[in-house]
Amino acid sequence: MTSVKHIVFDIGQVLIHYDPDAAFRSLIPDAEERKWFLDNVCTSAWNIEQDRGRKWSDAEALLIADFPDREHHIRAFRQNWHQMITHSIDGSVEIMRKLIADGHDVTMLTNFASDTLREARERFPFLTESRGVTVSGDIGLIKPDKAIYDHHVEIFDLEPSATLFIDDSAKNVAGAKAAGWRSVQFVDSATLKADLNNLGVRV
Missing domain, CATH: 1.10.150 (DNA polymerase; domain 1)
Known part of the structure; x- marks a missing residue:
């Protein structure tokens, strides 16, 4: 694999x-x-x-x-x-920041209106720390449509079979897998850490 x-x-x-x-x-x-x-x-x-x-x-x-x-x-x-937007989910933010600090290629893919994401990024600076983000509202595509995953691959020059997607929605996880990605469903930060470790990504 x-x-x-x-x-x-x-x-x-x-x-x-x-x-x-x-x-x-x-x-x-x-x-x-x-x-x-x-x-x-x-x-x-x-x-x-x-x-x-x-x-x-x-x-x-x-x-x-x-x-x-x-x-x-x-x-x-x-x-x-x-x-x-009541609070950040600190455990997963910590994991993301650790992955970036360790040199992993980290991007974001989100269903979000363009203007509200700008607000969120002002409030939560960690949303600006990855290599980049695909915002559904900017491109007129939403998960779980295959086209948005394909768009993200093209824009960020990803290898689909070597790409891991983390999403809370089961249908979005399924959409990523249908696009040839690997994907795990986010439940909580401890489970995410275990999922990453099982895939050989140490955090």
Whole structure:
């Protein structure tokens, strides 16, 4: 088996914690109503289209047309986005920094809107420390589409069979494997360290 030459990190839920509920706790204090809003109005399916490159103004207009009484809450999704990133996941950040310090080729591949990733990188400087990042919102492609993995390979001159991808989403892990990469699902930092060691990458 080809040794691991390239290591690619996802960002959300691997290096930084993302929780939309956190941004609405004060706006919608009732937990059941808040869950209904995030399950039926500002849904993950709606939000992923901003990760694909849709403008926030267009995204908001779509929902406001269907839920005019919720306009304030709909606009609050982007306005309060910074509250959704509650903290860094320090164990995996430490692993990534150790890999970079040891001379491993580390890049990032993320489903993220262009503007919100810029905000995240200002708050969390470690998001600028890898060799580079492919941002779905910049190129109009999202995981687990094979095209985004192929794009990352081309841009960063990677060897797919020698590339290890780390992502919290099972479908994104499967997408990487379908693109000819190796991939592990992120559960926690201790498991990631064990997975890397099992693949011959000492951290």
